[in-house]
Every structure is written in structure tokens, then in C-alpha cells.
Amino acid sequence: MTRDPSPIVLRLLNLTPVLLLGVVLLLFGLQSNRFLSGEHLSGLLAQAAPLLVVATGMTFVLLTGGVDLSVGAVMFVGAALAGRLALDGHSLAFCAAVMLGVGLAGGLVNALLVTRLRLVAFVATLATLYIGRGLGRWISETRALNLPDDFNALASTTWLHVPVPVWIAGTITVAAQAVLSGTPFGRRLYAVGADREAARKAGFDTGRLLAAVYVICGGCAGLGGVLALAQLGAVSPRFGELYEFDAITAAVLGGTSLFGGRGRVLPGTVVGAVLLKTIFSGLVMAHANPYAYALITSAIIFVAVLLDSLRHRVLRGLARRVIRLEPAGQRDA
């Protein structure tokens, strides 16, 4: 569809997330000239790193038309376990590996529920959300765990003047986009999301594709948990709570459809996650009334979602013409 000569309006609507991020950056930059300094921007990216990683995993799930509500709970289980291990004197690398393992295991459970037991993703991951939060509180004994300082060091170390979490998040997002647009696996995900039955009839192993997506999402949640833990330095009983909504919001702000088959990690989800964190950081810096944060943030999200639905309608209108012009086989290319 994008190969067609399209009206300027469509181009603009397609660039909505990027433009919105630009506008927000500009507005906050006018408020305070420190906002657009390299130091602050790299700090901003470092803050956004955990969300970037989790939202990248979420994008994979959303692309197939599913949803994973359990990412926050999976982060919590991993963090609680890592916290206990770290306090028992285990090394940082070991704890991080455990968190990643917990994430992958949580993703595998979701994958089995969705593919083998054929449960609706929303319900299956709602159940694992409950179970995960219960498990996490059991492991952490509903106490806050303060981690040793070397955990925080991960967040503050820089390489080539860029914080390590940003390098990690950057690598993950670039790799994810490469997988999505450069491999048969990635393109099959779009096919499954657009029409699962058609994808199955085309000979794709939809069960295995869906399973892979939930495992990837779980793994990203585990890794995002490591980054979030390094940032906070402590596991509170509310660690990761409602993170799933942040991740979904970031992906949707970046233009990913909740109905599957449409979306990108780069620039999409990355722009969405950075936009969310920019709004928050900008409001803090502008000394806005803390009670107004939620109001302003939700208003901006609302505008973004509204513009996205508008774009979706315009695209759908154009797609109708394109289908008639092109042979049916080329539509998904």
C-alpha cells in the first residue's frame, strides 16, 4: 500500500507518532533550554529503556492480534526471585540470568495456554497476571527488598557516553525490527495477525508462531525487569504493577493495532515509549502540578489514539482501491 503515490495527508498521518514526539520535545524544549541538552536526552532514553524492551516484546504479541497482560507480573516474579538471590550473595550476572529465565518460562506458560489449550489471550494472560503477582509476593514475602549497590551500577555505567541500558534497549529494538521486516518469521507474524485462518491455510504453523511470540514477550519482560530493577535498586510489592498497560500504550502510540497485523518496533513502538517518558520527564522539569500529570498524559495519549484511528480509516479507504488494482497475491508483499 505504501508503494502507491499517496496524498500528503496520508504521509502526515503515517508520521503521526514521530510528529507528535517532535511537537512534545519542542514544547518542553521551549519551556526549559536544559530539556534538549544531550545529557538530559540520554537520561531520558535511559529512563525509557525498560519500557522500550517490554513494549518491544508486547509489539510482537499485538502484531498477532493477541495481548499479554502478564508482563508486569512476570517482571515482578523475576525481580522478587533475583532480589532474594542477590541478598543471599549471588552475583549480578546470575540474578539477571534468573530474571531472563523467569521471563522466558512465564512466556512459555502463556504460549501453552494460548496455543495448546486454545484460551483467549486476554483471559489466559489475565490468569497468569494473578498467579504471577501472587507468586511474586510469596517469594518477596510482601516486603521491599533493597538490593546491593552493584545492581544500580548497571544503570549508571556508560559506554561511549551513552548509558548501558540504552545500548541494551537499542540492540533489542533494532534486532526486533530486523526480525520483523527481514525474516520470513517476522513477515509470517503479520500474516497471522491479519488473518489467522488464511495464514493457517497458507501452510504456516500458526501454533508455533503464536507460541514463539509469547515466549519472546516473556523474555523481553524478564530483560525489561532487569533494567527496571537496576534503575530502582529495590523490589517493592508493587514492582511492575500496571506495567502491561504502559507497554500496550507505548506500542499503540507507535501505531501498532490492537487487532493485529499492523505495527512496527522501529520507529513505532520506540517513538511511543520515548513519547510516554518524555511527557512525564517534561512535566517534572516544568514543575507542573504533580496532580495534573495523569490528566495531561492521558489527554496526549487520547489525541494520539484519535489520530491513529483517523489514519486507520484513511488507510482502509485507500486499501479498498488498491485491492482492485493489484492481483490478490501481491497484497501482503
Add this chain to the structure above:
Amino acid sequence: MTSDESWIARAKHRGPRTLADGSAFMLAVNVAAFAAFAIALPDFRSPANLATVLVSSLPLLLLATGQTFVLVSAGIDLSSPALVGLVSVCGGLVMSADVGWLANHPAAVPVGLLAMLATGTAAGAANGFCVARLQMPPFMVTLTTAMFAGGLAVWLVHAVAQTETLFNLPEVFLALGRHGWVDGPLAVGAAFVAHVILARSLVGRWLHALGYNARAAYLSGVPTSRVIVCAYALSGLFAALAAVLLTARLETASPSHGRPLLLDVIGAAVIGGTSLAGGRGSVLWTAWGVLFLAMLGNGLTLLNLSDFVITIIKGLVILTAALLDQWRRHWRTTSASVADTVIA
């Protein structure tokens, strides 16, 4: 409308109700849970405790009832628990003797109640407008509304009273929440009316048609936009009713009322057998789901199980409910005709 009539006729000529029927199945599950707890726990079967179970489940019943309308229309309302907080604050701002707009005025309670119901309904209708007219995804619309309503409630309380909660509500209002004599029949009555609307009225059938196949419903003349707005407005109205109950019972107006109920609201509907894909659901089923969750929470607490074990068990129950629903539907499709499944 011949096809419509045959549709109903077939529904009426369905054979004796089996365990595959949602409501009979949930009744059996509830009886089993009740029997198990009553035998194992003498404390559970004491009249006082049973009354506590029933009364404490009322706010969840109201929220889940409203949610059922939206779920049947193939939407989802994540905002209703947050609306409870906003509505509660609105009521407090009108009625509280400390900072209320109508403090100690005889009209405070009726105006306050009216303001509460209007706020909830208006917020719900706004959700519906965004979903129906602006064609925004329900998940994102109501998530944003939840964030906005939650933020607005906290901001209002701080701007007006510089506190977290509003106290000193009128005695007449608080009487609504005492002993469950007024709020009990009120909540059950509201849920019953909701059940009749969803199961027997034209709007209810429109909602089912819309949730089952939106395009077909539109083409056959269902005023889809208005029906969707109606579903979300009803969800907002029921959130407001839940707010009235919680505010009166806890004797404070606070932005945090209702917030912990989000997962239980959807959980109760799912346990009852309402489909998240739309087109299938009933307030009666949801009520069974609410009752089951309430008994489970109470019974497990009496067993001295800790909070985290209860959370895990709730998760397992939702999983089991979803699995049973899957098998039940499979069984029904294989044992009955396809047309029968469509009606159910």
C-alpha cells in the same frame, strides 16, 4: 422479521436445560463451592459471615453488571473502577459538611446523588462516543479514561480540600450503606433490571447481535452507534451506583474507592461465562461469577491462607473457568445443531 421470529422460536424450543447452559452450570459450581466451604469451615456457615459475603460483594456485582453490557457488545470497559473514584469524589464535593458545595443544606443528598449518577453516566457515554463515532479501540479509550478519571479525582480532592479523602458526609446518605438493608435490595434490584434489559429487551438483543457480528447488525438496521453509546453509558451508570454504595459504606469520599476491583470485575464476568469476544453473556451468569469470587475470597481467608495464595488461586480459578467454557462450547457444538450454538 420472519427470520427473527424463527430465531426466537428455536430458542424457546430448546430442550431441557443441561449443564452446558451457562446459568445452570454456574449454579452448580456455586452450590459445590458453598457446600465445600460450609462443611470444612464452621465459621463460614454462620449467618453473620454469610451476610458479610453477600453485602461485601455488592459493589463488585454492580461494576461487573455494567461491564457485562460492554463485553456483550464486543467491547471492554477498563475505566469503570476508576470512575468509581471520580464519582465518589464528586459526591463528596457536593455533600461533605467540611468542604461540600451544599454543606449542611437539606438538598445536599438528592443533588449529590444526582450529580454522582450524572457524572458516571456522562463519563460512560463519552467512552461510548469515542468507540462508536470516533471508532477508537475500546481498550485504549477506556484505559485513557481510567487514567484521566483517576487523575481528575485526585486533583479535585487536592484542589478543593488539600486532603486525600473527604469526610463528614450527611447522615441520610450514610444510612444508605448501613447493615445492607437499603443498599442490598438497591444493588440486587439494579442488577435484576440490568438482567431483564440484556436478556429480554430489544436493546439487549441489539447488543448481542452487535457483539456477535457488528457488520451484520449494522446492515440489518441496528442503530449500532447509539447501542454502543448506551452500553458504555450503562457501564458508567453502574459504576456510579457502585460508588454510591462504597462511599456510603466507607463513610468517606475518596479517589481510591473501587480501584482494586479492576481485575475482579473482568474476572467475575469471565468466570460467569461471558465471552470477551462479544455476543455472548448474561448479567445472571456474571452475578454467579461475583458470588463465586466472593465466597472464594471469604472462605480462603477463613482458612488462614495468606493474601498471595488467594491471588494465585483466583488466577487458577479464572483459568479453569476459561477452560471449562471452552469445553462446554465444544460439547455444545458437537451435541447440538449449529443454529442452537448461535443463539446460546
